[in-house]
Amino acid sequence: MKKIINEPADVVTESLRGLAAAHADILRVQEDPAVVVRADAPVAGKVAVISGGGSGHEPLHGGFVGLGMLDAAVPGAVFTSPTPDAVQAAIRATTGEAGALLIVKNYTGDVLNFETAGELAAAEDLDVRSVVIDDDVAVADSTFTAGRRGVGGTVLLEKITGAAAERGDSLDAVEALARKVIGQVRSIGVALTAPTVPHVGEPSFALGPGEIEFGIGIHGEPGRERIPAEPADALVARLVQAVVEDLPFERGDRVLLFTNSMGATPLVELYLAHGIAERLLADRGIMVERRLVGPYITSLEMQGMSLTLLRLDDELTELWDAPVNTAALRWKA
Amino acid sequence: MKKIINEPADVVTESLRGLAAAHADILRVQEDPAVVVRADAPVAGKVAVISGGGSGHEPLHGGFVGLGMLDAAVPGAVFTSPTPDAVQAAIRATTGEAGALLIVKNYTGDVLNFETAGELAAAEDLDVRSVVIDDDVAVADSTFTAGRRGVGGTVLLEKITGAAAERGDSLDAVEALARKVIGQVRSIGVALTAPTVPHVGEPSFALGPGEIEFGIGIHGEPGRERIPAEPADALVARLVQAVVEDLPFERGDRVLLFTNSMGATPLVELYLAHGIAERLLADRGIMVERRLVGPYITSLEMQGMSLTLLRLDDELTELWDAPVNTAALRWKA
16 A cells, blocks of 8 residues: 555544645634534524535545535545534534534445434534435445445535525525435446555455446445446446436436546546547437536545436526535636 | 546547537637637737647646636647647637747657747747746656656646736736746655556556655656655655755745645545645745645646645735636636
8 A cells, every 4th residue: 555644543634634724715624523614604594514424535525615515524534434423513513593404425324423413413402404315326235335325416415505505595495405406316436446445555345457346336335247347438338328227317308417536537538438428418318518527526546437417407507506615616606 | 457448549539529528618629630729719919828748647738728827728649749730720729919828848849849839830920939847856857858847837837827818918928927937936746656658558667565756757757766655744744845945945935835646646645745745834934825736737547746836926926816717727816
């Protein structure tokens, strides 16, 4: 294992210090327990939008804290759920009378720990709701999950609910919107190589030189099948087919296409794959109206990519386009 | 070699199609020869700022085409200089009476081909000037270079000269500004692993499991020395020392600190390294006033990082902060 780290146990804490130093205008970091909080939190009268999960998927979630997206992110150790007290600290730092929405990726540890934190918040008379995202079409159950896993759709969900909270929507409205997004978004990924968790020191799995893992999870969990490596045209067609036929997305649908690098796949390859996906969707009569291309939900230094499709309507498009100011996503209307 | 590509010879063309599809609001792509051009080019009365070089360093340069940065980028094949006729096509697509500035990284092929293109432009009565950036302190000469190589400082140079051109500065002024930036910026990099060029199919060099290459170039050219892997604290101290003592940067200097991933180094490590660099610079009395952290000048899927320091004054700070709207950098004032 070669990494730019000191002690494996200190990776997340030291990384958060660098994040805080780089983006003091956008966020602050509380240590012990570790929480990334919007610089101007709590924002009076606003629903807080909070997410979190194991580290190693950066910029998810800390890179999405800021105006128009998350009020707080709760980073666990690498590939490890954050503890309930850390989630509770994030709620306390951001949540007022308007309440909070917790966005939880569907992994058993995350679901349990966010649920416990929600109960602690209720005991403090805070109105805290949760939604669980499970957009990965690859497998029905997985190593760390009962039901489908939460993956790339999380980025889109955080952006859209964050925009709704920012414009002043009520907790009822933000929660309903989140459930709507979860119903309209689907993803799938592929790995060419394995990630290495710092405190483990070895790759999470072994792939032969000509093998790829189709339907990979973001922690290296097994996917649908291990298949021979194939040209990008065939591979992207396989990804597009899996996602489109699941919801299904249909001729005439308007969509956001999110082409994500799992970490080590370079942009020159990612844009190549994105171009193929755009063409294949056009062939199916599906209209790509918004795009996101880049490494936004990663798995350490894993080579690979994922595709996420979100069915758009006017409301979701408007919320996607709304201003955002975070370390990883930044634009004005 | 496992990559998400079709034929190695088609990688750049296919990738540019994806770039064009993803960012039609910002840029367009001309094929044969390949040029990435700002969507609203030519901009009347404005100095054109043009750069380019081998592909494989994305988002450099195509990801920096747009308002407030580059008018055009000229992508060669992977790790290969663009041809003079491609540079000429970029000049023709963007340059009017205000003239153009070519930003050339110091590699022999790039310097020659941009020079030839400049001569062709002069024959068409266009006022085209060139600057050569050579900010890498690692080695005096290198595999593809007489003199120092051009690396991370290029990103900052493109942003700052692009902002000056956008506000209406003359070609004389933009050229003088570019020379000023080149005089105030220094970089160094380190590799933990090697990149693999698609048409070669094998890693560019071999590093042992406990070895790193200090002073690496962005094409895997040898650096200063091959040393044992070391903890991040020691490694970042080595990078900071090399950069600071070269210019030198001194107590009381105001700087922009650019912490760059060479591709496969994950953000969790990059922010960790950034935090260490901030602390070491503070210890030296050097004031970090602006930051850029992320993969902005890469070497395919190489693991590693670089540090770039730019000495700031009020003018450079104002130009850095000026609005930019490109695929890879985007903010408003």
